[in-house]
Amino acid sequence: GENVEQHPSTLSVQEGDSAVIKCTYSDSASNYFPWYKQELGKRPQLIIDIRSNVGEKKDQRIAVTLNKTAKHFSLHITETQPEDSAVYFCAASITWEGQNFVFGPGTRLSVLP
Amino acid sequence: NAGVTQTPKFQVLKTGQSMTLQCAQDMNHNSMYWYRQDPGMGLRLIYYSASEGTTDKGEVPNGYNVSRLNKREFSLRLESAAPSQTSVYFCATSSENTGELFFGEGSRLTVL
Numbered sequence: 001g002e003n004v005e006q007h008p009s010t011l012s013v014q015e016g017d018s019a020v021i022k023c024t025y026s027d028s029a030s031n032y033f034p035w036y037k038q039e040l041g042k043r044p045q046l047i048i049d050i051r052s053n054v055g056e057k058k059d060q061r062i063a064v065t066l067n068k069t070a071k072h073f074s075l076h077i078t079e080t081q082p083e084d085s086a087v088y089f090c091a092a093s094i095t096w097e098g099q100n101f102v103f104g105p106g107t108r109l110s111v112l113p
Numbered sequence: 114n115a116g117v118t119q120t121p122k123f124q125v126l127k128t129g130q131s132m133t134l135q136c137a138q139d140m141n142h143n144s145m146y147w148y149r150q151d152p153g154m155g156l157r158l159i160y161y162s163a164s165e166g167t168t169d170k171g172e173v174p175n176g177y178n179v180s181r182l183n184k185r186e187f188s189l190r191l192e193s194a195a196p197s198q199t200s201v202y203f204c205a206t207s208s209e210n211t212g213e214l215f216f217g218e219g220s221r222l223t224v225l
Contacts, residue, residue: 089156
C-alpha cells in the first residue's frame, strides 16, 4: 500500500522568510496530492492541492510542486507570517475519494517574529 | 450552515467502558469518515461510509464499530475502551466534486 513520508518534522523560520516542506510517496499510481493546515487546537483545513497532470500550482504565498518521476511533492510558503504557524499534513491518493488518502506524519511550522 | 459537528468534544473513560462519538453534517455529502490523530502519526482512517447504508474498514478499524444512521449522521462506537484508543478523533465529509475533506472540530478521548 501507499506510504507517505514527510520532512522535516519541525521547522522554525523567521517571519518573512520562506518555508519548504517535502513529502515522498511510494505508490506510482497516486495522482492526487492535497495539503492540510491544522492550527493549534483546530480542525485540519485544505490549503492547496495538486493533481498529477500539472507540475506546479500557486495560490498567493503558497505553492506546491510535484515530481512524479521522483515521487515527491513539496509545499512552499513565501513571506511567512505568524499566522502560518501550524502543523501541515501532506497526503497522497490514487483518487480524490477520501478513503484512499494516506497522510504524512505532519510538520510543525513555527514562524518567529 | 454548521458544516460538520461532532460530540462530545472531550471525554474521559475507564478501561472497558463503552461510548459513542456522534457526527452530523449539513453539507449534503455522500461520504463520511472517522479518523484518529496521534502525535507523529498524522491522520489515520478508522472507518468510512461512501453512501447511506454502507460502511467499510479503513487502516485502523480494530476496537471500533460505526453506524451510518442516515445521510447526515455517522457515529463511531468504542465497545470496550482501551488505553491505546486515547487519541483525538475527527469526523469528516468530502466533496464529490473536488475531493476536499471537511473536518469536525475533533473529540479528545482519554482512556485511563
